[in-house]
Amino acid sequence: MEVTASQIRKDFLAVIAKLAGKNPGNLKDDDRFRDDLGFDSLKSMEAISRITEIYDFVPDLDEIMDLQTIGDVIHYLEKKLL
Amino acid sequence: MSQLVNEAMKQQAALLSMLRKENMYPYFLEVSSSCANHITVTGKSEINFISNNYLGFSTHPKVIEAVKAAADKYGLGIGGSPLACGTTDLHYRLMGKIARLYEKEACVLFASGYQALLGGIQATIGKGDAALLDGLVHRSIVDGVTLSGADKRMWLHNDTEDLGSLLARAKSKYRRMLILVDSVYSMDGDWADLPELSRLKEEHGALLLIDEAHSLGVLGKRGYGLPDHFDMPHAPDIVAGTFSKFAGAVGGFVTGPSDFIDHLRHNASPYIFSASLPPLEVAGVYKAFELLEEEPQWHERLWDNIKFFLKGLHELGFDTGQSKTAVVPLIIRDTEKTMLFNKMIFDEGIFASPIVHPAVPPTESRIRLGVMATHTREDLARALEVFGKVGKKLGIV
Numbered sequence: 065m066e067v068t069a070s071q072i073r074k075d076f077l078a079v080i081a082k083l084a085g086k087n088p089g090n091l092k093d094d095d096r097f098r099d100d101l102g103f104d105s106l107k108s109m110e111a112i113s114r115i116t117e118i119y120d121f122v123p124d125l126d127e128i129m130d131l132q133t134i135g136d137v138i139h140y141l142e143k144k145l146l
Numbered sequence: 147m148s149q150l151v152n153e154a155m156k157q158q159a160a161l162l163s164m165l166r167k168e169n170m171y172p173y174f175l176e177v178s179s180s181c182a183n184h185i186t187v188t189g190k191s192e193i194n195f196i197s198n199n200y201l202g203f204s205t206h207p208k209v210i211e212a213v214k215a216a217a218d219k220y221g222l223g224i225g226g227s228p229l230a231c232g233t234t235d236l237h238y239r240l241m242g243k244i245a246r247l248y249e250k251e252a253c254v255l256f257a258s259g260y261q262a263l264l265g266g267i268q269a270t271i272g273k274g275d276a277a278l279l280d281g282l283v284h285r286s287i288v289d290g291v292t293l294s295g296a297d298k299r300m301w302l303h304n305d306t307e308d309l310g311s312l313l314a315r316a317k318s319k320y321r322r323m324l325i326l327v328d329s330v331y332s333m334d335g336d337w338a339d340l341p342e343l344s345r346l347k348e349e350h351g352a353l354l355l356i357d358e359a360h361s362l363g364v365l366g367k368r369g370y371g372l373p374d375h376f377d378m379p380h381a382p383d384i385v386a387g388t389f390s391k392f393a394g395a396v397g398g399f400v401t402g403p404s405d406f407i408d409h410l411r412h413n414a415s416p417y418i419f420s421a422s423l424p425p426l427e428v429a430g431v432y433k434a435f436e437l438l439e440e441e442p443q444w445h446e447r448l449w450d451n452i453k454f455f456l457k458g459l460h461e462l463g464f465d466t467g468q469s470k471t472a473v474v475p476l477i478i479r480d481t482e483k484t485m486l487f488n489k490m491i492f493d494e495g496i497f498a499s500p501i502v503h504p505a506v507p508p509t510e511s512r513i514r515l516g517v518m519a520t521h522t523r524e525d526l527a528r529a530l531e532v533f534g535k536v537g538k539k540l541g542i543v
Binding site: 082083085098099101102104106107109110113117 | 288298509
């Protein structure tokens with residue numbers, strides 16, 4: 065199945081919403097993982113693992129761990145997967 | 147500032163400096179008394195709600211007597227690692243007692259609870275294995291997994307459905323899967339669902355390690371922790387814990403099958419490369435274990451106090467989250483109010499601990515309280531009175 069930008073957004077928001085204990089509809093692109101969603105390094109790594117499972121894609125950890133917001137990661141995933 | 151402090155460190159230093167200037171800095175305060183229900187902090191007597199000495203055993207006269215007798219016989223320390231001259235008859239006696247209590251074959255003692263988890267995990271799993279951690283496990287577990295080289299996977303706190311789904315996805319990729327939980331969670335005071343964890347581990351062929359730090363001495367009919375509470379002594383494959391809570395001392399343990407414990411004794415770096423627990427400490431901890439049997443009133447009093455205190459806090463309108471144990475969070479959800487609350491209760495004679503970002507998300511800021519068996523009703527009533535007064539003043543309740 066071809067990956068689309070809207071599918072990436074939907075999948076990523078579903079992963080983050082589950083880990084943050086929030087409704088995907090309540091997440092915003094400028095939400096910061098650490099300061100707004102309370103993600104620690106353990107949760108951030110798990111988010112990456114879960115995305116890896118969906119797309120069979122291993123991101124560069126240095127690159128992805130530098131990204132601060134939901135929008136930043138969606139943009140990064142679009143760049144890598146589309 | 148020295149060259150050892152980088153830009154990020156400087157930001158933290160500025161925040162700490164501001165807190166100190168405002169006389170709000172709450173950490174490393176000088177204590178000049180024992181850790182009883184009342185404690186002397188910076189020269190001022192406070193009711194002690196910061197301690198994990200839940201049963202008050204660190205000051206029990208029989209514990210002190212045992213410590214003195216061991217000091218007379220063995221001196222300050224044993225002068226070597228457990229592997230060398232650091233395993234005395236007292237160490238063997240305590241290891242045997244812990245193994246029997248948890249219905250396991252063998253036990254090994256570590257110099258701290260942190261080291262017990264670090265070494266217990268580091269020497270057990272490795273590359274090709276998966277560690278499946280509850281999202282709120284103690285840092286010692288996270289560090290143990292990092293040191294082990296195993297893949298680290300996190301599941302949502304106490305969400306066994308999420309764990310089940312993770313186990314199903316991970317099963318085919320790994321040689322072994324080790325589920326890691328705290329029996330009682332140190333910041334929330336809730337406990338792990340042992341029956342469901344046991345079912346899942348059987349279903350997926352995983353192993354289970356529980357950290358009994360805040361559970362031993364608290365949970366269970368006899369105070370023997372989470373397995374005692376659920377009457378499931380054989381559910382965990384590995385039980386680790388610390389003496390810093392139930393005995394108010396220091397030191398840790400891992401107990402399990404004898405071949406596994408023997409492996410730890412020869413391969414767990416924190417065990418091999420640390421000096422052995424001093425015999426005087428081991429003697430005091432052993433006596434604390436005996437007190438669990440000989441003086442069950444402390445366990446009963448602790449639970450009376452927990453129930454009284456939680457009820458009082460709920461009546462005042464405080465949010466204590468999922469707490470059901472001696473760890474009681476007052477969830478304030480605002481960093482500044484949490485720091486202010488802590489300062490104001492300290493000025494009123496209550497010593498507690500503020501937990502703020504980055505230890506928890508800002509919306510989870512809280513005061514962490516530890517209930518003790520040795521708290522009197524007057525202590526608890528006074529604390530409730532102060533919390534109510536300060537809570538109203540800050541608009542928390």
